[in-house]
Amino acid sequence: ETGVTQTPRHLVMGMTNKKSLKCEQHLGHNAMYWYKQSAKKPLELMFVYNFKEQTENNSVPSRFSPECPNSSHLFLHLHTLQPEDSALYLCASSQSLAGGDNEQFFGPGTRLTVL
Amino acid sequence: GDSVTQMEGPVTLSEEACLTINCTYTATGYPSLFWYVQYPGEGLQLLLKATKADDKGSNKGFEATYRKETTSFHLEKGSVQVSDSAVYFCALSRAGGTSYGKLTFGQGTILTVHP
Numbered sequence: 001e002t003g004v005t006q007t008p009r010h011l012v013m014g015m016t017n018k019k020s021l022k023c024e025q026h027l028g029h030n031a032m033y034w035y036k037q038s039a040k041k042p043l044e045l046m047f048v049y050n051f052k053e054q055t056e057n058n059s060v061p062s063r064f065s066p067e068c069p070n071s072s073h074l075f076l077h078l079h080t081l082q083p084e085d086s087a088l089y090l091c092a093s094s095q096s097l098a099g100g101d102n103e104q105f106f107g108p109g110t111r112l113t114v115l
Numbered sequence: 116g117d118s119v120t121q122m123e124g125p126v127t128l129s130e131e132a133c134l135t136i137n138c139t140y141t142a143t144g145y146p147s148l149f150w151y152v153q154y155p156g157e158g159l160q161l162l163l164k165a166t167k168a169d170d171k172g173s174n175k176g177f178e179a180t181y182r183k184e185t186t187s188f189h190l191e192k193g194s195v196q197v198s199d200s201a202v203y204f205c206a207l208s209r210a211g212g213t214s215y216g217k218l219t220f221g222q223g224t225i226l227t228v229h230p
Contacts, residue, residue, distance in 0.1 A: 043220040102208050106158035
């Protein structure tokens with residue numbers, strides 16, 4: 001595997017389910033991100049991790065719970081979601097948070113549908 | 116706060132037509148500027164970037180020049196191909212402070228190129 005991978009690619013869940021999204025980066029990066037991409041809205045940054053430490057939580061509801069066990073893996077745990085949470089969830093990584101020239105590498109995303 | 120504004124889409128062109136997608140930004144200091152592209156069913160890929168005023172980023176026939184006086188970073192291509200059909204995102208990143216390493220995206224512009 002190369003780059004940034006995400007699993008599953010598609011997920012359908014009920015509002016009472018608990019599921020997790022997984023992201024893995026094979027680039028040796030130290031920073032990882034979760035974004036939400038909804039139709040007709042700009043990309044929304046959700047969480048940022050740098051060297052496994054959370055550095056930003058962009059006012060995300062507690063029904064989304066991130067976990068970063070090491071610099072290569074990032075999870076997003078989901079529980080009691082709402083239909084408006086249906087979206088494409090993108091994971092990204094970058095070398096670090098240092099500097100403004102911070103190229104991020106994105107995974108293909110998980111298409112989430114909440115029924 | 117930082118913001119990025121892109122021209123409204125969708126943009127529909129015939130093959131070999133000229134393309135311009137406008138992007139303007141609001142940010143303090145000297146941000147780095149990026150264009151990302153998202154092909155159908157995929158995550159975002161960096162298309163080009165510029166890190167200081169008057170820099171020109173270029174890749175795959177696309178160009179954009181960092182214009183600080185007009186706070187703009189318009190994307191241009193002289194002759195588009197069907198394979199250029201995708202969603203294009205303008206973004207900025209600032210170094211320092213609480214926004215370090217964080218990308219702020221525009222809303223995206225859908226480009227469709229017909230044979």
